[in-house]
Amino acid sequence: GAVVSQHPSRVICKSGTSVKIECRSLDFQATTMFWYRQFPKQSLMLMATSNEGSKATYEQGVEKDKFLINHASLTLSTLTVTSAHPEDSSFYICSARDKTGGAGSPLHFGNGTRLTVT
């Protein structure tokens, strides 16, 4: 089945530093990938839609200068949390849809990245 690899799975960083999270589709190509944030005991909240070769589309309230998204190829999207603060600590998840998938193709999710900012 389709696999999405997300790296790292856990990261601890100091306040003010930047952290990059990678999302790779291993056996399919994805024109579009999605980035979510999930706080404890809450649902996933869509942060942005990453489009290959173009700028990401951010959801309302998500700072694009703080959460930099790059979708350089059909198999890789990165999310960089810049100047991280403790309130950015959360579980970040990416997902991707196979670009060749027809009607009914589901999303494939990475296993998430637990970010802790100290």
Place this chain on the structure above:
Amino acid sequence: LAKTTQPISMDSYEGQEVNITCSHNNIATNDYITWYQQFPSQGPRFIIQGYKTKVTNEVASLFIPADRKSSTLSLPRVSLSDTAVYYCLVGDTPGRLQAQLWSRNWSGGYQKVTFGIGTKLQVIP
């Protein structure tokens, strides 16, 4: 705006069949219904997807009535390992995808999907 509504939580004993119903009164003609499962500290995992009537795979069944305003995920003979959060998502898939935003304003877009609150299923020994 096809907002979804699910029970927040459910309990079930091992070996029982569990049915989780999702309401989506404003589902659009092109919308598919997809269910995902999420374990703590993991990304969601696809379970099943359907458009109408009944769909069955090795994991679950999905029942969709003729009006498509609701859907029911059926898990046969649950085990402790089925304890998880189950999300019902509604969105059209063919070609350009429209998005429904849970508790947000409609904004459209290409292949955006937003999750509802989900149903936390607790399986009891």
